[in-house]
Amino acid sequence: MLNKLTALVIALTLGATLFVTEVTAKTFYWVAHGSPADPVWTYFLAGAQQWAADTGNRVNTSFHNGDVAAQQETLRIAIAAGADGIVTSSPDPGSLIQVTEEANELGIPIVNMNTPDPTANFDAYVGGDLIDYGRQWAQYLVDKKLVKTGDFVWLPVEVIGASYGVLEEQGIASVFEPLGITWEITDATLDQGEVITRMVDYMTANYDKVDAIIGLGDLVTGSIKRVFDQCGIAPGEIPVIGWGNSLDTTQEVLLGYVNAAQWQDPQATSYMALTLAAMASSGIPPGFDITTGALYEADKAQIYDDILSGK
């Protein structure tokens, strides 16, 4: 009889736990403007998945390859589904003003991650300050005497016109313009193979012109070694700085192809953004943003290499 009683108690407890979990498990939507083929987004996604595992909440994820209309549609679907919270990056400055208003009206917390858009009424922003990153990168090159007045800097980017490139360029311009340093942005697409092809073509044609390179995205910066090798450029011959959220780039920094790279802490960004969203959905409004990011050189590169390899 004791056995039966124990069994009953266990069953009831399990049942209660299940019931409790059902009741407290919330659904969050994690909406990214990027492409699943872009290595950095893999880590952002990993952060989101880790958070889901740790908290027991449900996180629905989606990618949009830069298609603004499709991303807006997905966000509206999340709102219609009565999401407990939404975390989204911004594909285009100003493109999410309407959508955030709709979320605000229904009291659904909506947190901005990765690419900021201050014109939209988000509950909070988690990520780096892209304009500031651009400024830092440009300043790094100037301070280390890697560029001087009259020099030309190449700025490869994956998708022209997307928020991140636009803002980074603003920061870069604020440093280079007064110094009379010129630059050019070219696009490389989101396809790895195509990226290498285009960058090789550009370097082959403009080798004599380029004095330094700033990689405005992870995919392009992560391709530098392959591009340099194919063009016969030695590591360190042309100074490179830029995004560094991938194993490709940490390796490049360790091997000397890239002077310094920006760690955005993609997993932490996702994780913290979701945390803020969950906090807001429980009635605690986040009255602050979270800034992430660190510029690393060869001495610190191994740390990030380990993090990235660990996953």
Add this chain to the structure above:
Amino acid sequence: MPAFAKRIVSKPEFGPFVLLLAMVLIFWELNPAFLSLRNISNTLAFTVELGLIALAMTLLMTSGEFDLSVGSLFGFSPVLMWTLYNTGVASIEISFAITLATALGIGLISGLFVTRLKIPSFLVTLGMLLVVRGTALYVTNGFPQRTWNAKDLHLAQLLVGDFTVAGLKLHMSLLWFIAAAVLLGILLTRTMTGNWIQASGGNANAARARGVDVNRTKIKLFMLSAAMAGFAGIISSIRTAAANPNSGTGYELEVIAMVVIGGTALTGGRGTIVGTVLGIFILRLMRNGIVLIGVPGLAYNIFIGTIILAMMALHSWLDRRHQEGS
């Protein structure tokens, strides 16, 4: 089975209709929010933009041709219009007119290449896709055009202004879509031109032998396709407050899939607007439903591909049964 039921079942639109019904029921079961007013109005908003392109594509494919440049035109047209307006070159109405005229011109060029130079439309419009997209990127340096101040303009209201009906928020673009669907459906099934379109796709030589100007018919359809893509792009840019030169990438294949799923023959000669409308909703609702029930977005293509294959198999099976029956 009674005769009229047999007729309905053998119609190419029957399969898609059943699929659509099944999808709606399944998604609703999995998440009741699927049929919430908000979700319906959200779906209708984006669906009609692609839908407009699909309607024109139906006619073009019935005549035996493809237009792969529609996605590029979708992105390029609003960029052109908003550049003209934002730089003060022309009023919004004139910019709109110039943009549509440009789209018509591009369609004309595609049509001439296909009919006069006898290059397959697949190749011509592929080239056009690149030219138009490249132009959009080059001219804008990749930067999107601002359209936020659009809401106050009369034209914006006319094209995409929203209004509420019984709690459902709808956009004017829905009305445009319905009008286009009805007009083009009637054109295809009841008019002389529709007869010529089907004949051009079914047996162009026979049509020519009977005195039908096949080339002229096709050129007009290329122009329609281009103009519709431009029109849809403009509507989208106003509604989403974004005129991004990259937008529309990949839309051509999605639109062709919608048309084919609906029952229009890939090889031409047989087209159905009703079927296309079903196809439009099938594809868009699939996306909508997937997000709603939390399937990882990366798996979306698996579903779409499976549906396309299943529909092709179904159409082929129905065709064969129909042949055997007669």
Add this chain to the structure above:
Amino acid sequence: MTALIQMQGISKSYGPVHALEEVDLTVGEHEIIGLLGDNGAGKSTLIKILSGAVPASSGTIAIRGERVSINSTSDAISQGIETIYQDSALVPELSIARNLFLGREPLKGPAFLGWMDQDAMGEVARSLLKEVGIEKDIPPTTPIGSLSGGERQSVAIARAMYFDSELIILDEPTNNLGVAETQGVLRFVRNARDSGHSCIFIAHNIHHVFQVVDRIVVLRHGRVVADDIDPKQTSVEVVERIITGMEE
């Protein structure tokens, strides 16, 4: 008999190749002409010129004494010359009614709308089907591809007759048909002549030609070598020899 069609001095060259040289051909009213010749004799070319598919390099065409110029298939059709091809110039997916009226759809309401009078089309289709001898009750909305080859050919000929064509050109119409269907088509050609249409009949099978035509014209190497042969007064073997030139 007054000449319905008079082709004079028709020549056609494709570069150095002379497909036709100074061909004269006359077709009278209510007459069925059989046009025979070996492969490459120029039969198809002559027909293409008459039907507007190809322009002549030189020569004239007159209809009932009046010079005409035929520069396109629609020209030929508007002059009353209809051509029945091997594949009948039919669109398999289109219905019988739509095929019949392809290019000449009867309209109702304001012309610019192009609204087809499908009721009228259906009625005419039904009666033509009966004329052509198709007993089964096939709705005119049936795709024409579901009719047999012979039935399709007959419908094509009925179409030519319905539109009051003066001259019906039949280019190898019995090529892919079975025995019974061939007889059906030949019968129909005779009917056409009896109802006031003239015909030019081209076939590889001389026996078919013999069964139907009033007069035989033979081409060889782009020239007319005989144009007055009465099938009732000669034999297949004789004509064969003329075609191959063994008579010389």
